[in-house]
Amino acid sequence: MNLRTIDLNLLVILDALLDEAHVSRAAQRLGLTQPAVSAALQRCRALFDDPLLERGRAIMRRTPRGEALRAPLKALLGDVEALVDPPAIPLDQIRQTVRLMIADQIAALLLPPLLARLAATAPGIDLVVRGWRGAGQAATDLLGGDVHLAMSLFDREVEGIDRRHILDEHYVVVMRRDHPAADAFTLDAWLAFPHVVVSGSGETRTPFDARLEALGHRRRVGIVVPSFMMVPDILFATDYIAMMPAHAIPDGLQHAIAVRHPPLAVDGFPLHLAWASRARGDSGLMHVMNELADLVAARVAPKVGENGTRR
Helix, strand or coil: CCHHHCCHHHHHHHHHHHHHCCHHHHHHHHCCCHHHHHHHHHHHHHHHCCCCEEECCCCEEECHHHHHHHHHHHHHHHHHHHHHCCCCCCHHHCCEEEEEECCHHHHHHHHHHHHHHHHHHCCCEEEEEECCCCHHHHHHHHHHCCCCEEEECCCCCCCCEEEEEEEEECEEEEEECCCCCCCCCCHHHHHCCCEEEECCCCCCCCHHHHHHHHCCCCCCEEEEECCHHHHHHHHHHCCCEEEEEHHHCCHHHCCCEEEECCCCCCCCEEEEEEEEHHHCCCHHHHHHHHHHHHHHHHHHCCCECCCCCEC
8 A cells, every 4th residue: 555645634534434333423523514524434444444433323434444443543643643743751750961052151050950850850951061262163063963052152144043032241351459550440451461362263463452452552461271261360469451241250259359440441241041943942952052041141130239229
């Protein structure tokens, strides 16, 4: 038999007919006309080479073949429904590994509370965290399946990738609290000391340096490091100054560092969570994404002091 010739809708109608043993009731149950259901019954009889339903005294009776078809037919239709529209697995029953790509400093801030949330809501989800290698590599890894979820700047739409905007980030200048430039922080004071630049590729120049030179200024890049996590120890031990995303500064450092606005306008950037479009129906992945988004929102929400002012 050529399965391509079988109309699945025909089996749905047969299931109702065998249940009801009545053409009109089957038609009403399916929302079809009686003639349409009668025609379907004739096609089923030809398909199975059996009457399936026979007229008795005022009622119809299932033939032995019709009776034998009821259970396997229901099982088959149930399997098809589960294949096309699988039932949602409860979060606490999901067993899954989610691979994240996220910058190390942000990971250090967000992963501990994320793990606590997952332990309470989806304890079977495990995480694999990969180091940050740039937005281009993040897109490549998402499309290739090497990474399931990335936190990155995705400033343009990429075919095959969905994204969710979670934060508009801005830069601040940081130095140790007793730094010579902390009290009278000006452009000249900023440029008088060597700078820390964070670059995974080791670049000593950034777009900001080109902007400085266009305005007739230069800065000395005293050290390039691959991670924001290396910056605080350098600041505490030297007169170096760094520029960091504002929300990447650990809360515990606030008492030990001075934070200033850049003396020149510095462009910020939007931050996104991104995943492959094909994974939209992955409830475990979407749960991790939503939890991360909630944690970022909680971190950037204005805090209200005792006097009711925002700080």
